Amino acid sequence: MTASTEVAPEELQELRTEIDALDAEIIRLWQRRAEVSKRIGEIRMANGGTRLVLDRERAILEKYRAALGDDGVQIAMLVLRSGRGPL
Numbered sequence: 141m142t143a144s145t146e147v148a149p150e151e152l153q154e155l156r157t158e159i160d161a162l163d164a165e166i167i168r169l170w171q172r173r174a175e176v177s178k179r180i181g182e183i184r185m186a187n188g189g190t191r192l193v194l195d196r197e198r199a200i201l202e203k204y205r206a207a208l209g210d211d212g213v214q215i216a217m218l219v220l221r222s223g224r225g226p227l
């Protein structure tokens with residue numbers, strides 16, 4: 141008898157196909173977010189504003205922390221860096 145934790149080869153393949161689709165989407169969203177973030181920065185600086193808005197970055201870090209815990213903070217820092225480059 142098959143234990144409930146065992147996965148049939150076809151199901152494993154289906155799950156891996158889903159993982160591949162999710163990874164592709166995560167990468168697409170990551171790249172698009174960086175583009176949007178850069179564009180906002182360009183517009184702000186062209187209008188005499190600052191490169192960064194720390195209150196906004198803090199709110200984003202907190203949003204990721206609330207959803208994902210400590211890992212969320214690490215992810216948020218990488219997400220923010222991808223839009224503006226390293227400090």
Ligand SMILES: C=C(O[C@@H]1C=C(C(=O)O)C=C[C@H]1O)C(=O)O
Pocket residue numbers: 176177178180181191192193194196197200219220223224
């Ligand atoms: C994109 C912006 O500019 C910068 C980049 C941010 C981001 O990538 O989320 C947030 C704040 C700013 O430091 C913005 O002000 O919304």
